Amino acid sequence: xxxxxxDSFRHSQYLPFSPTTSSHPSTPLAQKHxxxxxxxxxxxxxxxxxxxxxxxxxxxxxxxxRHLNRSKGAELSKASFAFLFGEMVQYAQKRxxxxxxxxxxxxxxxxxxxxRLLELLVWREGRSGKRETRVxxxxxxxxxxxxxxxxxxxxxxxxxxxxxxxxxxISDNDPMVNTYISVPKEMNQLNCAAFQAGIIxxxxxxxxxxxxxxxxxxxxxxxxxxxxxLIKFEQVVLDREAEFIS
Amino acid sequence: MSATKAARMGEEVxxxxxxxxxxxxxxxxxxxxxxxxxxxxxxxxxxxxxQLDKMGYNIGLRLIxxxxxxxxxxxxxxxxxxxxxxxxxxxKIFLNITPTVAxxxxxxxxxxxxxxxxxxxxxxxxxxxxxxxxxxxxxNLLCGVLRGALEMVQMQVDAHFVSDTLRGxxxxxxxVSLVRYIDDELPQSED
Amino acid sequence: xxxxxxxIGTKDNPLYEAEFGTWKQGGDxxxxxxxxxxxxxxxxxHSSLDLLEELQWAGTGGSMYLKCIERFAGTAGGGSGGVVGxxxxxxxxxxxxxxxxxxxxxGNIKFVLLHDTRADEPIRQFFYDVYExxxxxxxxxxxxxxxxxxSAVFDGRVRAGVKKYL
Numbered sequence: 001x002x003x004x005x006x007d008s009f010r011h012s013q014y015l016p017f018s019p020t021t022s023s024h025p026s027t028p029l030a031q032k033h034x035x036x037x038x039x040x041x042x043x044x045x046x047x048x049x050x051x052x053x054x055x056x057x058x059x060x061x062x063x064x065x066r067h068l069n070r071s072k073g074a075e076l077s078k079a080s081f082a083f084l085f086g087e088m089v090q091y092a093q094k095r096x097x098x099x100x101x102x103x104x105x106x107x108x109x110x111x112x113x114x115x116r117l118l119e120l121l122v123w124r125e126g127r128s129g130k131r132e133t134r135v136x137x138x139x140x141x142x143x144x145x146x147x148x149x150x151x152x153x154x155x156x157x158x159x160x161x162x163x164x165x166x167x168x169x170i171s172d173n174d175p176m177v178n179t180y181i182s183v184p185k186e187m188n189q190l191n192c193a194a195f196q197a198g199i200i201x202x203x204x205x206x207x208x209x210x211x212x213x214x215x216x217x218x219x220x221x222x223x224x225x226x227x228x229x230l231i232k233f234e235q236v237v238l239d240r241e242a243e244f245i246s
Numbered sequence: 247m248s249a250t251k252a253a254r255m256g257e258e259v260x261x262x263x264x265x266x267x268x269x270x271x272x273x274x275x276x277x278x279x280x281x282x283x284x285x286x287x288x289x290x291x292x293x294x295x296x297q298l299d300k301m302g303y304n305i306g307l308r309l310i311x312x313x314x315x316x317x318x319x320x321x322x323x324x325x326x327x328x329x330x331x332x333x334x335x336x337x338k339i340f341l342n343i344t345p346t347v348a349x350x351x352x353x354x355x356x357x358x359x360x361x362x363x364x365x366x367x368x369x370x371x372x373x374x375x376x377x378x379x380x381x382x383x384x385x386n387l388l389c390g391v392l393r394g395a396l397e398m399v400q401m402q403v404d405a406h407f408v409s410d411t412l413r414g415x416x417x418x419x420x421x422v423s424l425v426r427y428i429d430d431e432l433p434q435s436e437d
Numbered sequence: 438x439x440x441x442x443x444x445i446g447t448k449d450n451p452l453y454e455a456e457f458g459t460w461k462q463g464g465d466x467x468x469x470x471x472x473x474x475x476x477x478x479x480x481x482x483h484s485s486l487d488l489l490e491e492l493q494w495a496g497t498g499g500s501m502y503l504k505c506i507e508r509f510a511g512t513a514g515g516g517s518g519g520v521v522g523x524x525x526x527x528x529x530x531x532x533x534x535x536x537x538x539x540x541x542x543x544g545n546i547k548f549v550l551l552h553d554t555r556a557d558e559p560i561r562q563f564f565y566d567v568y569e570x571x572x573x574x575x576x577x578x579x580x581x582x583x584x585x586x587x588s589a590v591f592d593g594r595v596r597a598g599v600k601k602y603l
Contacts, residue, residue, distance in 0.1 A: 053376045053379075054372070054374050055414025056414055058416060059416055059417075062590045063370070063371045063576070063577060064594050066369070071270055071368055074268075074342075074365070075266040075269050075342065076266065076272045077266060077267070077339060077340050078264075079265070079309070079312050080272055081267050081271065081275065083305045083309055084276060084279070084305070084387075086308075087279075088275070088279055090301075109275065109282070112274070112281070112578070113271070113274040113278055115575070116274055117271075118543050118544055119543055119544050119572045122542070123543075123569060129543070130501070131500070131501055131541060133493070149268060150268055207545065240494060277578025369576035369577055371577045373579045
């Protein structure tokens with residue numbers, strides 16, 4: 001699933017290493033290596049193109065001056081998030097042709113958030129940060145570290161499907177945004193969940209566990225807002241897991 | 247209500263009556279929205295500013311209810327009091343910041359909000375395309391919020407940014423002016 | 438000591454590259470690569486991705502820092518200038534072999550450093566510094582994964598890291 005955002009207002013971002021690599025998603029590297037011609041030398045410096053025109057304030061300086069932990073643990077009101085989210089939905093609704101399209105857009109927003117949250121959270125682990133190589137490892141990272149960062153508590157359940165080798169489910173009894181007053185009418189459950197699914201999907205894709213994540217509302221008496229996130233891994237993930245076991 | 251009382255109320259409400267969420271989640275969500283707008287409008291930053299203002303306006307219309315529900319309803323005697331409430335209670339209970347109220351005009355109808363911090367703009371660096379820093383007001387949503395919220399309490403105001411550290415200015419400052427008090431009009435949600 | 442450093446994205450595309458010389462032992466921070474070596478740097482960095490892909494899935498999850506995953510011997514003597522095979526195993530011979538060390542971020546962005554002398558701990562610290570810089574870059578909503586990093590400030594901080602550790 002092609003995810004990279006090509007910002008139309010920036011000129012081309014790719015400096016191709018070789019003619020084969022820039023335009024399509026990763027193909028098995030061995031093949032690329034075999035067909036590699038001698039690359040033409042590029043400039044040693046990373047600064048291609050025109051010089052920067054950005055101005056920086058003396059007081060605020062640059063993003064590189066700000067400590068990454070400065071806002072760690074910082075909080076805002078849930079209402080702020082909900083209102084913002086409501087407008088995100090409103091805006092998206094005007095540009096889509098149906099509910100599936102809407103969920104895709106919300107998923108994309110969540111995806112963008114997830115990509116960033118991932119690196120931020122792992123960076124914050126410092127030396128003890130590790131790369132997950134097993135399915136269970138990455139899922140636990142999501143249900144624990146990621147969930148706690150976003151919702152202040154771990155996910156309620158992680159289950160493996162009995163019928164489908166490639167499916168897992170993460171449950172949240174009470175997804176954050178459902179529980180409070182003044183909820184805008186656009187703020188129905190499935191919308192929020194599509195956003196959250198996007199976050200999960202971004203983490204999985206980025207860590208090289210490509211998967212589709214969909215959200216399902218499964219209300220029960222105790223938890224009317226209960227949501228299940230269904231994760232369906234691509235075959236390559238299963239093949240890799242199988243090699244680990246053998 | 248005096249400025250100190252307002253500050254105390256803001257703190258109190260923030261501590262006891264506000265459900266909280268990870269600030270970085272909000273920052274990143276807002277970032278995603280702005281980035282999406284810039285893409286959709288193909289770099290027409292003036293249009294993006296308009297959209298952000300519209301979105302903010304729609305939020306403001308609803309946010310005021312939330313605000314009134316959470317704070318002891320106070321009739322502000324004058325615009326100066328309104329300003330203090332906005333800064334010390336309004337921004338406090340939603341964004342956990344307290345911008346400074348400053349630069350009043352002599353007729354007491356215009357003031358500035360100076361933002362020491364702005365969670366919406368954390369981690370942000372505007373595109374280096376020679377235009378963004380001259381055209382985009384990244385946090386323009388906030389202007390719309392003020393406009394919408396105050397309209398619901400019978401004040402028509404104009405709010406716009408005059409400087410932003412994201413643009414390389416030394417401060418981030420929003421100018422708010424009272425246009426008039428409104429009688430008996432129902433605002434329409436802006437599409 | 439000279440270094441070639443490249444940040445490679447998820448599509449094997451370079452996001453940032455630079456050459457550095459050491460500041461230690463009276464070095465002036467200017468890279469001194471023989472011309473052929475310079476052309477080879479990209480090639481070596483890119484071809485080490487194959488091995489990297491194998492290594493990163495070995496074991497039950499590990500470190501983001503993969504030190505000295507490969508060593509490439511330089512071309513012997515006057516340099517053939519033509520196609521150079523991956524000549525692992527031919528040692529030294531005064532031709533300047535090159536080590537490849539890699540750091541993988543959580544999102545699979547690869548920091549590849551080519552260096553002619555082993556220096557595990559300083560390189561690890563350098564990589565962690567760059568990880569911080571990369572994360573700050575990514576947190577900006579106007580920067581997307583796999584975009585080139587063009588910030589002069591970023592470049593300056595990376596070079597400062599070289600000066601500090603390497």
